[in-house]
Amino acid sequence: MAQSAIKRAWWKECSIYQIYPASFKDSNGDGIGDIPGIISKLDYIKALGIDIIWSCPIYKSPQVDMGYDISDYKDIYAPYGTVADVEELIKGCHDRGMKFLMDLVVNHTSDQHKWFQEAKSSKDSPYRDWYIWKKPKYDAEGKRQPPNNWGAMWGGSAWEYDEPSDEYYLHLFAPEQPDLNWEHTPVRDAVHDIVRFWLDKGVDGFRLDVINFISKVPELPDAPITRKDQVYQPGDKYFACGPRLHEYLLEIGSILKEYNAFSVGEMPCVQDPKEILKAVAFDRGELNMIFNFEIVDMDIGDEGKFSPRPWTMPILKRIVNKWQNFMIDNDGWNSLYLENHDQSRSVSRWGSDLPEFRTLAAKMFATFLALQSGTVFVYQGQEIGMINIPIERPVSEYKDLETLNAWKELLERHPDDKELQRITHQEIQLKSRDNARTPMQWDTSKYGGFSTAEPWQKENESYKDINAESQAGVKGSVFEYWASILRLRKAHKDIFIYGDFRLLDAEHQDVFAYTRTFEGKTAIIVTNFRKTPVEWTLPEKISLQETNVLVSNYGGISVVGGKASLRPFEAFASFAS
Numbered sequence: 089m090a091q092s093a094i095k096r097a098w099w100k101e102c103s104i105y106q107i108y109p110a111s112f113k114d115s116n117g118d119g120i121g122d123i124p125g126i127i128s129k130l131d132y133i134k135a136l137g138i139d140i141i142w143s144c145p146i147y148k149s150p151q152v153d154m155g156y157d158i159s160d161y162k163d164i165y166a167p168y169g170t171v172a173d174v175e176e177l178i179k180g181c182h183d184r185g186m187k188f189l190m191d192l193v194v195n196h197t198s199d200q201h202k203w204f205q206e207a208k209s210s211k212d213s214p215y216r217d218w219y220i221w222k223k224p225k226y227d228a229e230g231k232r233q234p235p236n237n238w239g240a241m242w243g244g245s246a247w248e249y250d251e252p253s254d255e256y257y258l259h260l261f262a263p264e265q266p267d268l269n270w271e272h273t274p275v276r277d278a279v280h281d282i283v284r285f286w287l288d289k290g291v292d293g294f295r296l297d298v299i300n301f302i303s304k305v306p307e308l309p310d311a312p313i314t315r316k317d318q319v320y321q322p323g324d325k326y327f328a329c330g331p332r333l334h335e336y337l338l339e340i341g342s343i344l345k346e347y348n349a350f351s352v353g354e355m356p357c358v359q360d361p362k363e364i365l366k367a368v369a370f371d372r373g374e375l376n377m378i379f380n381f382e383i384v385d386m387d388i389g390d391e392g393k394f395s396p397r398p399w400t401m402p403i404l405k406r407i408v409n410k411w412q413n414f415m416i417d418n419d420g421w422n423s424l425y426l427e428n429h430d431q432s433r434s435v436s437r438w439g440s441d442l443p444e445f446r447t448l449a450a451k452m453f454a455t456f457l458a459l460q461s462g463t464v465f466v467y468q469g470q471e472i473g474m475i476n477i478p479i480e481r482p483v484s485e486y487k488d489l490e491t492l493n494a495w496k497e498l499l500e501r502h503p504d505d506k507e508l509q510r511i512t513h514q515e516i517q518l519k520s521r522d523n524a525r526t527p528m529q530w531d532t533s534k535y536g537g538f539s540t541a542e543p544w545q546k547e548n549e550s551y552k553d554i555n556a557e558s559q560a561g562v563k564g565s566v567f568e569y570w571a572s573i574l575r576l577r578k579a580h581k582d583i584f585i586y587g588d589f590r591l592l593d594a595e596h597q598d599v600f601a602y603t604r605t606f607e608g609k610t611a612i613i614v615t616n617f618r619k620t621p622v623e624w625t626l627p628e629k630i631s632l633q634e635t636n637v638l639v640s641n642y643g644g645i646s647v648v649g650g651k652a653s654l655r656p657f658e659a660f661a662s663f664a665s
């Protein structure tokens with residue numbers, strides 16, 4: 089795009105830090121993180137160069153899905169604190185020039201929410217239509233079946249039978265997370281009321297959970313059969329980016345606009361940027377940006393999250409190139425992330441967590457990610473290079489619903505297939521959500537300084553080597569490297585935030601390199617994704633000088649005669665001439 093036409097915005101220039109409240113910092117010794125714990129670490133987050141903090145859900149919840157099952161949107165889960173604590177947290181952020189985002193989970197509620205309790209109590213309840221109810225189907229043998237063949241995200245049917253009313257209700261996630269019926273106007277009014285409630289308390293915006301699932305094709309048709317050996321099928325064709333999605337988003341967007349608030353929507357099951365652009369194009373008035381899933385899904389096999397799939401650098405490059413150029417060319421915007429509470433640790437998943445490589449790999453991923461075009465998201469622990477749970481930990485010690493359901497289903501279906509069980513355990517260790525949910529590693533004291541009591545989720549034993557105390561303010565650490573990258577984005581906004589993106593060497597198997605350019609000034613970013621040295625030839629038009637290097641994870645580069653000798657996981661960014 090012509091660079092004079094670029095639309096600048098404060099939210100494009102921000103760096104965001106994501107907190108998983110249960111695992112961030114426990115202030116009262118009950119083994120569960122809490123809001124006062126977060127408040128006690130605001131200076132730490134600020135020192136990283138963060139502008140916005142987003143916390144995963146902290147509302148009242150029975151915690152079937154770690155707070156993504158909300159039973160009261162205007163109250164706080166008691167072990168985390170109170171509404172007054174949230175107000176103090178907001179103030180603590182604002183006092184330091186940071187903003188605070190809540191997680192808005194409104195595709196579904198908890199089955200303990202009073203709306204659902206009412207809805208379930210009788211077919212005549214005024215709340216009945218707040219959820220999605222359907223009559224059973226009967227098969228050839230006269231056996232009762234769910235209304236359609238959709239599978240829930242974590243196994244089984246997406247429908248739960250309610251005997252007293254002889255109807256099923258829809259739940260795309262766990263049965264304890266019934267889907268709201270957004271077609272029903274009072275539901276949308278209630279959501280708008282929640283949005284205003286928190287904005288009025290000073291919250292600066294929201295991350296919107298699975299927000300592209302809120303509009304379903306009203307007929308709720310059977311899904312095409314794509315998993316041949318399974319009864320229930322992925323139904324996303326009929327609920328991801330459904331017919332009224334943009335109408336609903338616009339309603340929310342207009343409230344957010346009144347408050348000049350931030351928004352990022354989570355949007356799984358869509359890979360077409362044209363579809364996403366409808367929600368994030370600058371002038372649409374819907375959302376600022378969304379999380380797409382293409383990178384984090386690239387190593388997921390056909391049989392679901394814990395089936396393997398090899399990924400290659402050309403695949404990763406095609407994904408990045410597609411989203412970068414499409415959004416720059418079409419006035420949209422990207423979010424940039426590799427980790428969050430649903431993904432494992434990038435160092436272990438796509439790099440190497442061997443002690444000799446993990447610091448380099450963590451810095452390499454920071455360089456690869458944060459100098460692209462988009463708003464950067466750093467997930468707690470990523471800034472110190474935290475790694476996955478060790479393979480020795482048995483699945484029985486994992487806590488996450490998604491992992492435990494998948495494992496249970498596997499053992500039921502393949503009780504004697506030890507090889508498949510071994511592979512699946514390996515994939516769980518590589519990709520399970522538990523990897524991101526181990527306690528934040530603050531120092532070398534017991535439980536990594538997270539709590540004085542045994543944590544709700546066992547700590548990762550690596551805390552003795554990987555912890556914040558040994559990194560914050562310490563030259564050469566992953567923390568300080570991340571801080572320097574975030575500073576770099578701000579120091580050269582034209583290039584790193586608003587500049588064009590060009591992928592280099594699309595087919596190279598080991599090196600990810602790209603340029604960012606603004607009005608004739610170019611920066612080149614070069615990263616080696618391998619634990620072996622790699623020789624890489626620079627594009628003919630680009631020459632590099634040591635004095636132009638902006639950041640380097642080895643503290644210097646080796647480029648002679650247009651050839652870069654890259655050391656294991658080496659990464660650098662430099663102005664190019």
Ligand code: NOJ
Nearest residue numbers: 153156193261297298430
């Ligand atoms: C996406 C959230 O990130 C995940 O943690 C949650 O389990 C599902 N949505 C359901 O709310």
